[in-house]
Amino acid sequence: MRGEPKAESGKPKAEEAASSAATVLRLPLSALDPFSPTIGFDDLEHPRAVLLDVTGTAKLFGGEKKLAARVVEQIESHGCTARIAIADTIGAAWAMACFANAEFRMQHAEWQQSDIVHSAFCILNSSAPLAPLPVSALRLSAEQLVWLAELGIARIEQLLALERSDLAARLGPEILHRLDQAHGRASEAIIAYRPPPAWSICRSFEFAIESREALEAVMAEMLKPITRQLADRHEGIERLRCGMECDSGRRLDLLVGLYRATADVEHLMELVRLHLDCVRLPGPVQALQLEATHIAPLDCHQQEMFDGASRREEQRRLAVLVDRLSSRLGWDRVTRPSLRAEVQPEYAWSGKQVVGSGQGAVGGKQKRKKSSVLTTNHDPLTTPPRPLRLVREPIAIQVMSVVPAGGPHRVDAPGHEHRVVRSWGPERIETGWWRGRGARRDYYCVETATGRWLWVFRELNTDRWYLHGWND
Amino acid sequence: MPAQQSEAIARLKAQLRELETLARSSDAPRFSTGFPSLDRLLPGQGLTPGTLVEWLEDAPGSGAGTLAVKAAVQASHAGGAVVVIDGRGEFYPPGATCLGLDLRGVLLVRPTKIRDELWAIDQALRSGAVAAVLAWPLRADERAMRRWQLAAEQCTTLGLFVRPTSVRDEPCWAELRLRVATVPIELPVGEIASSVPRRLRVELLRARGDFAHRCIDLELRHETSDVHRAVTTTQGRKHRPAPRRHAG
Numbered sequence: 001m002r003g004e005p006k007a008e009s010g011k012p013k014a015e016e017a018a019s020s021a022a023t024v025l026r027l028p029l030s031a032l033d034p035f036s037p038t039i040g041f042d043d044l045e046h047p048r049a050v051l052l053d054v055t056g057t058a059k060l061f062g063g064e065k066k067l068a069a070r071v072v073e074q075i076e077s078h079g080c081t082a083r084i085a086i087a088d089t090i091g092a093a094w095a096m097a098c099f100a101n102a103e104f105r106m107q108h109a110e111w112q113q114s115d116i117v118h119s120a121f122c123i124l125n126s127s128a129p130l131a132p133l134p135v136s137a138l139r140l141s142a143e144q145l146v147w148l149a150e151l152g153i154a155r156i157e158q159l160l161a162l163e164r165s166d167l168a169a170r171l172g173p174e175i176l177h178r179l180d181q182a183h184g185r186a187s188e189a190i191i192a193y194r195p196p197p198a199w200s201i202c203r204s205f206e207f208a209i210e211s212r213e214a215l216e217a218v219m220a221e222m223l224k225p226i227t228r229q230l231a232d233r234h235e236g237i238e239r240l241r242c243g244m245e246c247d248s249g250r251r252l253d254l255l256v257g258l259y260r261a262t263a264d265v266e267h268l269m270e271l272v273r274l275h276l277d278c279v280r281l282p283g284p285v286q287a288l289q290l291e292a293t294h295i296a297p298l299d300c301h302q303q304e305m306f307d308g309a310s311r312r313e314e315q316r317r318l319a320v321l322v323d324r325l326s327s328r329l330g331w332d333r334v335t336r337p338s339l340r341a342e343v344q345p346e347y348a349w350s351g352k353q354v355v356g357s358g359q360g361a362v363g364g365k366q367k368r369k370k371s372s373v374l375t376t377n378h379d380p381l382t383t384p385p386r387p388l389r390l391v392r393e394p395i396a397i398q399v400m401s402v403v404p405a406g407g408p409h410r411v412d413a414p415g416h417e418h419r420v421v422r423s424w425g426p427e428r429i430e431t432g433w434w435r436g437r438g439a440r441r442d443y444y445c446v447e448t449a450t451g452r453w454l455w456v457f458r459e460l461n462t463d464r465w466y467l468h469g470w471n472d
Numbered sequence: 473m474p475a476q477q478s479e480a481i482a483r484l485k486a487q488l489r490e491l492e493t494l495a496r497s498s499d500a501p502r503f504s505t506g507f508p509s510l511d512r513l514l515p516g517q518g519l520t521p522g523t524l525v526e527w528l529e530d531a532p533g534s535g536a537g538t539l540a541v542k543a544a545v546q547a548s549h550a551g552g553a554v555v556v557i558d559g560r561g562e563f564y565p566p567g568a569t570c571l572g573l574d575l576r577g578v579l580l581v582r583p584t585k586i587r588d589e590l591w592a593i594d595q596a597l598r599s600g601a602v603a604a605v606l607a608w609p610l611r612a613d614e615r616a617m618r619r620w621q622l623a624a625e626q627c628t629t630l631g632l633f634v635r636p637t638s639v640r641d642e643p644c645w646a647e648l649r650l651r652v653a654t655v656p657i658e659l660p661v662g663e664i665a666s667s668v669p670r671r672l673r674v675e676l677l678r679a680r681g682d683f684a685h686r687c688i689d690l691e692l693r694h695e696t697s698d699v700h701r702a703v704t705t706t707q708g709r710k711h712r713p714a715p716r717r718h719a720g
Contacts, residue, residue, distance in 0.1 A: 311551075314551070314552065314600075314601045315601070316601075317599050317600045317601035318553055318579075318601035320599065321555075321579075321595060321599035321601060322579065325581055325592055325595060325596075328588065328591065328592075329581065329582075329584075329592065333581060333583060333584070334579065334580075334581050335580050335581075335582075336575075336578065336579060336580070337565040337575050337578055337580045338565075338576075339565065339569060339575065345564075345566070348566045349564070349565040349566055351580055354579070385567075385570050386564060386566040386567040386570050387564060387567045388537045388538060388541065388563070388564055388567040388568060388571070389532060389537065389562045389563065389567070390562060390564035390567070392561060416531075421656040421657065421658060421659070422658075422668065447654065447657070447670070448656065449656050450531070450656070451534060451653050451654035451655060452531055452532070452533035452534060452654065453533045453535070453654060453670070454533055469562075469567075470533035471533055471535075471538070471567070472532055472534070472535070472537030472538060472634070
């Protein structure tokens with residue numbers, strides 16, 4: 001209207017709470033394409049509004065009012081409601097769309113309730129009417145709002161009453177900047193939002209697919225265009241979701257995770273097959289959706305003449321193995337163990353899942369080079385020996401000692417009675433009170449007359465004995 | 473003539489060994505078990521990549537796992553990962569690091585079903601990126617063992633299996649079948665328990681192309697898990713070799 005950029009802001013009612021860019025609107029952004037050349041989200045951490053630059057486009061629709069009415073219509077045709085404001089600045093439009101109630105709009109702006117549902121729009125003629133709005137309409141951070149609340153500043157007009165120089169000195173330049181943006185004294189541009197390309201493909205079938213072979217063949221066929229396009233961009237699939245809609249109306253989702261991104265259809269299909277082996281289809285498949293939810297760059301290297309190639313081939317084979325194992329056994333079943341600085345034996349190590357939790361390379365030769373005969377963080381002088389087998393839950397056993405609170409003399413493990421030939425200990429472990437159930441134990445390593453090495457402990461609180469492992 | 477006779481026997485033995493190990497060249501790279509004296513007990517003076525080794529134990533805590541982990545450590549020095557397949561969920565990594573296993577190169581797989589366990593061992597053996605597979609197969613039938621043996625041979629992976637002694641008369645597809653037991657040592661008066669090393673008796677029950685039954689004692693120092701010396705090398709009783717099948 002006045003040649004200045006106008007912003008328009010639409011927001012479905014249900015999205016009162018902060019939400020991510022993707023969920024601000026439940027309708028595809030492309031639905032708004034006819035109205036503006038530049039569509040974006042506001043610059044908040046959790047965007048609340050969609051911004052459209054409608055400079056100069058209003059006359060194509062016969063005025064701003066009609067434009068706003070068309071936008072409302074479009075959004076409502078997708079089953080959403082929206083509050084829309086057209087203003088000279090992004091800040092003013094945002095404030096009006098998000099914070100102005102009906103009564104306020106009635107007084108200060110031309111507004112109209114849509115006929116259909118609850119959507120509404122208003123067209124702001126000057127920036128003055130922002131004054132009665134709450135300060136949160138200025139797109140401030142939660143921290144800044146707390147400061148202002150502590151100072152008793154609730155409305156924008158209170159802020160405007162203060163000296164500019166005081167404001168900047170006391171509250172920082174950010175609030176002043178927001179104020180200027182809302183009033184058009186500072187420029188602001190809409191950053192166009194470009195949705196990431198969706199690597200997804202859907203197909204529904206006239207006749208539901210019953211046989212596994214046919215299903216797999218169709219999947220492989222559907223994967224090809226995705227992987228080809230990805231491979232052209234030197235990217236591969238790291239996680240693939242296969243959604244199957246079955247005849248019975250039930251839906252089955254398979255999530256295939258990979259240790260390393262790949263664009264190899266054969267490999268992906270093999271993993272899908274392993275997943276399919278573990279589930280039962282609820283019925284013939286009517287529709288199929290494949291979606292690459294995680295994309296990562298492919299591991300590309302220049303060819304090397306000497307050692308490097310075989311090492312990488314080894315890494316690739318290992319990735320294939322990890323993918324296969326994880327697909328059939330479950331992601332949590334394939335882990336990379338590492339020691340933890342914990343005294344209590346049960347917690348002294350942890351297994352990090354290899355697939356589905358970022359990268360974790362296993363067994364790189366380059367890492368191995370440093371290892372000598374006695375490696376890793378085990379220091380035989382400071383760390384007492386540990387058994388090779390640890391039972392999940394300590395087994396209660398009967399133990400006889402010669403002296404009270406002394407070492408074991410006879411051990412009655414379930415089904416066996418052992419005379420102790422020699423024993424080491426005690427190694428006292430008192431720890432874990434912060435876990436709620438502290439451990440107070442005296443550990444003994446025991447050699448029995450039957451030639452078995454046991455790892456037993458006496459629970460100091462109860463004076464009971466438990467078998468905790470075998471030095472296998 | 474006794475001299476001629478023994479010569480003929482030696483020649484036939486050598487021929488037999490050659491036939492049995494035809495698939496591999498005799499100068500295949502070998503690596504140590506981690507114990508020089510145990511290496512000397514074995515027909516090839518060490519372990520051969522691409523073969524299976526069974527460590528039998530009477531009961532848990534007999535020491536078979538220790539020797540198997542030691543062998544895996546040696547195998548991993550040449551590069552490649554060590555895959556531990558632990559169906560019981562009782563493998564304790566801190567114990568393995570005490571024996572020198574570098575956890576950075578370890579992939580720990582914990583299948584929950586026996587079928588999955590057999591499958592996982594097979595997959596790991598035939599992956600080609602694995603130096604050694606260490607497993608405690610709860611139930612391994614002849615067919616599975618045969619598959620493993622072929623996979624190991626094809627991808628030159630070492631398969632190390634700890635199994636109960638009860639399987640000693642079952643047909644054997646492994647290159648070596650060793651029985652491990654701990655010999656209890658009565659503590660001499662005035663000695664501290666930890667200063668006396670652990671004594672492990674390793675019995676060679678079966679080796680491909682070698683029917684001799686041999687036995688050796690190893691001493692394992694507790695603090696450093698280092699072997700110090702082999703005490704005795706005894707010629708054991710004549711053992712009936714386990715029935716075996718030929719690849720065909």
